[in-house]
Amino acid sequence: MRKFDDSLPLRLLKAREAAMGFFRPLLQEIPLTEQQWRVIRALNEFEELESKQLAELCCILSPSLTGIINRLEQQGYIKRRKSSEDQRRILLSLTEKSKEMFARMSPLLETRYQEMTERFSPEDMKKLEELLNKLCDLKP
Numbered sequence: 001m002r003k004f005d006d007s008l009p010l011r012l013l014k015a016r017e018a019a020m021g022f023f024r025p026l027l028q029e030i031p032l033t034e035q036q037w038r039v040i041r042a043l044n045e046f047e048e049l050e051s052k053q054l055a056e057l058c059c060i061l062s063p064s065l066t067g068i069i070n071r072l073e074q075q076g077y078i079k080r081r082k083s084s085e086d087q088r089r090i091l092l093s094l095t096e097k098s099k100e101m102f103a104r105m106s107p108l109l110e111t112r113y114q115e116m117t118e119r120f121s122p123e124d125m126k127k128l129e130e131l132l133n134k135l136c137d138l139k140p
Helices: 008-029 034-046 051-058 062-074 096-117 122-136
Strands: 078-082 090-094
Touching: 008 034, 008 096, 034 051, 034 062, 034 078, 034 090, 034 096, 051 062, 051 090, 062 078, 090 096
Parallel strands: none
Antiparallel strands: 078 090
16 A cells, blocks of 8 residues: 555645645635635636536535535525526526625635746646546546
């Protein structure tokens, strides 16, 4: 068996923590959790989604997403509506409050992203993206 520090899942967790260290301070100012920001970011891009779609896009388990959605709704960041085609479907979207917050925070987060990626060459960033995509496509 590999040494503990050579574990790929552990290295990926450490890399995630290092990357999130650039963004967490800004998210804490709003204040939003990483998962809440992920939900808002997905809804900003896709405009309206069902919770199942949102869970898949954001890599959040459905039971956890239920709590996140409830909290974001209580904070006035997201709204729900029944689909006009199928009353059983509930669609989630952003409120004006969250759209304004997103517009305000996005440039700040993008600056942090640039600060992080400037530590790598463009070639390294491209290779990292390719390798991560390849890893995400693996099936057991």
